[in-house]
Amino acid sequence: MINPSAHGWIDKFFAEQRLLPHPFPESELAFYTQTRATGFIFGHTISFDSTHPIDTNSRLPQEISKIGLLNTLYQMFRWEKQTDESELFITEAVGFYNSLITKGFNPLQKMLPSTTPSHKLEKILHDRVQTNEDLITKNFSHAITNALLFIDVLAFKQYLEKGSISDKYFNKIEGIVMSIVSLSLKTKTNISPHDVLLLKLFDASVRYTKFSTTAIKTIDDLELSYLQNDLEKLYMIDLAGISLWSDEKVENEERYFLYKLGESLSIDDSLVLSSITFINSFIANHKKEIPYFNYSNPVKHFYDQTSDSVVVLINRNKKRLLKEISQSKELMQLLAKSTHKDLDKEEKKKIKRQLLDVCKSIPSLTIFLLPGGSLLLPLLIKFIPTLLPSSFNENIED
Structure with a gap:
């Protein structure tokens, strides 16, 4: 393609x-x-x-x-x-x-x-x-x-x-x-x-x-x-x-x-x-x-369109993204914890900082580094668990 x-x-x-x-x-x-x-x-x-x-x-x-x-x-x-x-x-x-x-x-x-x-x-x-x-x-x-x-x-x-x-x-x-x-x-x-x-x-x-x-x-x-x-x-x-x-x-x-x-x-x-x-x-x-x-709800439309684009970018860079994430034990632990428990303020800051570091190494994901790009990070965090091995996602089922 x-x-x-x-x-x-x-x-x-x-x-x-x-x-x-x-x-x-x-x-x-x-x-x-x-x-x-x-x-x-x-x-x-x-x-x-x-x-x-x-x-x-x-x-x-x-x-x-x-x-x-x-x-x-x-x-x-x-x-x-x-x-x-x-x-x-x-x-x-x-x-x-x-x-x-x-x-x-x-x-x-x-x-x-x-x-x-x-x-x-x-x-x-x-x-x-x-x-x-x-x-x-x-x-x-x-x-x-x-x-x-x-x-x-x-x-x-x-x-x-x-x-x-x-x-x-x-x-x-x-x-x-x-x-x-x-x-x-x-x-x-x-x-x-x-x-x-x-x-x-x-x-x-x-x-x-x-x-x-x-x-x-x-x-x-x-x-x-x-x-x-x-x-x-x-x-x-x-x-x-x-x-x-x-x-x-x-x-x-x-x-x-x-x-x-x-x-x-x-x-x-x-x-x-x-x-x-x-x-x-x-x-x-x-x-x-x-x-x-779709002007009746431009905020929702923006979010939907952005979500679609983020999913496309994540799927295209799935292997590289998983490789970079797996190299950080702390990030993996925090992401696993986030699937079944709310993170505290400091933990959220750590995830944000480490994910931005990951995005720096993947050219297609530098969208998250642009002005306002950090606002899109929750979308990235939301989709990451679906890309990880099934053993990782057992936390969600539990």
């Missing part, structure tokens, strides 16, 4: 995907429909458009986003170039992102010249899935990643077709996205807490523009002439649709807004209806998993 948190994962990704042939998209609409079905364009990937299955279980949110971005860029490349040549794709992708350096993004400046193209792309994708602000990650959930990654795919399409990308492209597309999303929210008959959060998420995902919503009052105020490609237009319809969704339906006034937007974009009504139908189904099936639809 590929691990996007470790070096070499892109090479392994392509080694696995070469095992089975993958048909080329029949059209741009087919490419978009297949991509939309994965959830990637909504910032919540549930699957991947690949013939060789890629599991989403036991992966961190950022890892899923990395795979989703890589695979979607690759499928766009396959459609444009009609080839599966992964080495050429990697070269094109690195060249594309390298061309953005003068536009305020320089992921390669700290990399050694000898670094392989695939390793360069790994570093780039790691940077791209991050949001620009800590506001959401502090107040909502650390699991949030860049929700507008599909703009990279749209820009990559331009780059593949023309060999370059306009200085204005990202500014224009991001500005239009924020205009449409903010106007969509103004159109809603009922504003919910998740609507505000969704707007903050999009605002934290833009890289090249900061947008003021005051000038946009109607669809006629939108500057849509820059959108020339059907993929760009369909993307705008879908982002408007997910912004308008609430209470498991889209109200009549909101449907009218979407059809009016579709008319302004020269998008057929059937495609607008398809967007509405898909979004209703997608959210109905995955609402509990989508971070920005």
Whole structure:
């Protein structure tokens, strides 16, 4: 299984995907429909458009986003170039992102010249899935990643077709996205807490523009002439649709807004209806998993998401963790005692101090050493007994 948190994962990704042939998209609409079905364009990937299955279980949110971005860029490349040549794709992708350096993004400046193209792309994708602000990650959930990654795919399409990308492209597309999303929210008959959060998420995902919503009052105020490609237009319809969704339906006034937007974009009504139908189904099936639809109890959501990530990290480093813990007789005794008896204040301090020392020796667990990371230690302590030999856990049964 590929691990996007470790070096070499892109090479392994392509080694696995070469095992089975993958048909080329029949059209741009087919490419978009297949991509939309994965959830990637909504910032919540549930699957991947690949013939060789890629599991989403036991992966961190950022890892899923990395795979989703890589695979979607690759499928766009396959459609444009009609080839599966992964080495050429990697070269094109690195060249594309390298061309953005003068536009305020320089992921390669700290990399050694000898670094392989695939390793360069790994570093780039790691940077791209991050949001620009800590506001959401502090107040909502650390699991949030860049929700507008599909703009990279749209820009990559331009780059593949023309060999370059306009200085204005990202500014224009991001500005239009924020205009449409903010106007969509103004159109809603009922504003919910998740609507505000969704707007903050999009605002934290833009890289090249900061947008003021005051000038946009109607669809006629939108500057849509820059959108020339059907993929760009369909993307705008879908982002408007997910912004308008609430209470498991889209109200009549909101449907009218979407059809009016579709008319302004020269998008057929059937495609607008398809967007509405898909979004209703997608959210109905995955609402509990989508971070920005869980605002009703953000503290619980944060804890649940953090617990899931901690479990993933612990399971991945189980052998190393057990080895380090077993080298401390006192720590083992305290952990055993904690399974059947409350520890006193001094004992708790000893466990905390010794576990932090253990985490220092395991790179993947340095999350516990970051500011605020010690607050996650109870989660680590909770799961450790389940990883230890059965003889250790007899204390729990007793």
